[in-house]
Amino acid sequence: MTDTDRPTEKAPSALLFVFATLFLGIAVTHLLALRMTFVSWNWLRAFEIAPGTTYLVYKNIFFALGFLIAAIALLFRKRWAPLYSSILSVLMVAWFWLDRTILNQSPLPFSQHWFLLVLTFLSLGLTLVSMVLLVPCMRQKKQVLPPLELNDETQE
Numbered sequence: 458m459t460d461t462d463r464p465t466e467k468a469p470s471a472l473l474f475v476f477a478t479l480f481l482g483i484a485v486t487h488l489l490a491l492r493m494t495f496v497s498w499n500w501l502r503a504f505e506i507a508p509g510t511t512y513l514v515y516k517n518i519f520f521a522l523g524f525l526i527a528a529i530a531l532l533f534r535k536r537w538a539p540l541y542s543s544i545l546s547v548l549m550v551a552w553f554w555l556d557r558t559i560l561n562q563s564p565l566p567f568s569q570h571w572f573l574l575v576l577t578f579l580s581l582g583l584t585l586v587s588m589v590l591l592v593p594c595m596r597q598k599k600q601v602l603p604p605l606e607l608n609d610e611t612q613e
Contacts, residue, residue: 469594472587473531480528480542483549487521508560520549534596539588546584550577 494501494513501510523545530538554577558564 477528477531480524484524487517491517539591543588
């Protein structure tokens, strides 16, 4: 087997950079939300928001670090990045709807959620399909091929 017979890596597509930028933007948004939680800490404690201020801190730290790791992994084209990004996206959508419906202090009736529900699932579907399309662009695990051994017939 020669060097030309080995599989070559596919060049990164623009979709990879779009989603890396999107995930970086989401991470920055969560970092800004974390900052605003600390800035308004006294007001949040005074109004006794449910489920609490520490919940906001941990949620924003979790998603900021998660999406930052996802963006960096996509930029470095790690093999596990699309799966990790997909799981994180599904987790964020689930957490968003848990916050919006159950943990909210003044929940809206379900009829008020239809548009956002459809929009959420369309964007989640687009993200998941895009992650599947990005799998061929990721760097695959390097396979070290043993050197070719010459047998007695070819040495002559």
